[in-house]
Amino acid sequence: MRLGAIEAGGTKMICAICDENGNIYERMSTPTLTPAETLPAMHKFFEDHEIDCLGIACFGPLDLKKDSPTYGHITTTPKLAWQNCDIVGYFSDLGVPVGFDTDVNGSVTGEATFGIARGIKNVVYFTIGTGVGAGILCEGNLVHGMLHPEGGHVLLTKHPDDPMEGSNCPFHPNCFEGLCAGPALQKRWGVPGKDLTEREDVWDMEAWYIAQALVSYTMILSPEIFILGGGVSHQKRIFPLVRKYYAQFMNGYLKTKQLEDLDSYIVCQSLDDNQGLLGAAIIGKNALEAK
Ligand code: ZN
Numbered sequence: 001m002r003l004g005a006i007e008a009g010g011t012k013m014i015c016a017i018c019d020e021n022g023n024i025y026e027r028m029s030t031p032t033l034t035p036a037e038t039l040p041a042m043h044k045f046f047e048d049h050e051i052d053c054l055g056i057a058c059f060g061p062l063d064l065k066k067d068s069p070t071y072g073h074i075t076t077t078p079k080l081a082w083q084n085c086d087i088v089g090y091f092s093d094l095g096v097p098v099g100f101d102t103d104v105n106g107s108v109t110g111e112a113t114f115g116i117a118r119g120i121k122n123v124v125y126f127t128i129g130t131g132v133g134a135g136i137l138c139e140g141n142l143v144h145g146m147l148h149p150e151g152g153h154v155l156l157t158k159h160p161d162d163p164m165e166g167s168n169c170p171f172h173p174n175c176f177e178g179l180c181a182g183p184a185l186q187k188r189w190g191v192p193g194k195d196l197t198e199r200e201d202v203w204d205m206e207a208w209y210i211a212q213a214l215v216s217y218t219m220i221l222s223p224e225i226f227i228l229g230g231g232v233s234h235q236k237r238i239f240p241l242v243r244k245y246y247a248q249f250m251n252g253y254l255k256t257k258q259l260e261d262l263d264s265y266i267v268c269q270s271l272d273d274n275q276g277l278l279g280a281a282i283i284g285k286n287a288l289e290a291k
Helices: 035-047 103-114 177-182 182-189 200-220 238-250 275-290
Strands: 002-010 013-017 024-031 053-058 099-100 121-126 134-140 225-229 266-268
Touching: 002 275, 013 035, 013 275, 024 035, 024 099, 053 275, 099 103, 099 275, 103 134, 103 225, 103 275, 121 200, 134 177, 134 200, 134 238, 177 182, 177 200, 177 266, 177 275, 182 200, 182 266, 200 225, 238 266
Parallel strands: 002 053, 053 099, 121 225, 225 266
Antiparallel strands: 002 013, 013 024, 121 134
């Protein structure tokens, strides 16, 4: 089966041809400019490759309601050029079934199909990078609800030593994304995250915030594993710190085999940053099978 996949991100769009076994045969990447500048090259890529279906895992917010007149659109994104972009409609003339979901639901699908969460039915995947988002698999199903989870905007208690006034989110003075995404790090410390790799205090505070969010997600969703991806996941030193604060905040309240082994409970993405793309391919395959 030839599965077309798009991982639509805020900085770049990745298009690929995959198969149902997690192989990626060809890929093309293009910067995310405006739809008029970016989409034609992506369309051309799929015109040039025969595909059976297409899956799109996209930055949001998105309209995922199949019965909505604006199904398949990117909606109120702060990336203004992409507001109300009918990204699913743009590819409909390829004549193949098109699956559509959030970027992070793509990633959790990738990890649950091919990666570290294979065979696990309750999984929370966080991307912590330019923004923060959560892809949620609950009893084997992707969670959408009234819209889709916006897992980066859960509210956190501010660290008493946080030097940043408010947060970096225009909507919330103390949300996960506003406190933990890359731009928040830059705002807090005055330099980009990549120049902060040696600063223990930076990652200690970052981990303190991430652990708070994870504890809340544990209480509400009871996931069997947490996977962290995005730029922050490349800071390997953060994982022991997140586990340490997670245990501290949990304070022994729950006893499960997962919580006895936090090294296996809070883990790094396992697919070399291909989890979103491979998940998009599976979302496309699911659309084909639903036909
Ligand atoms: Zn927010």
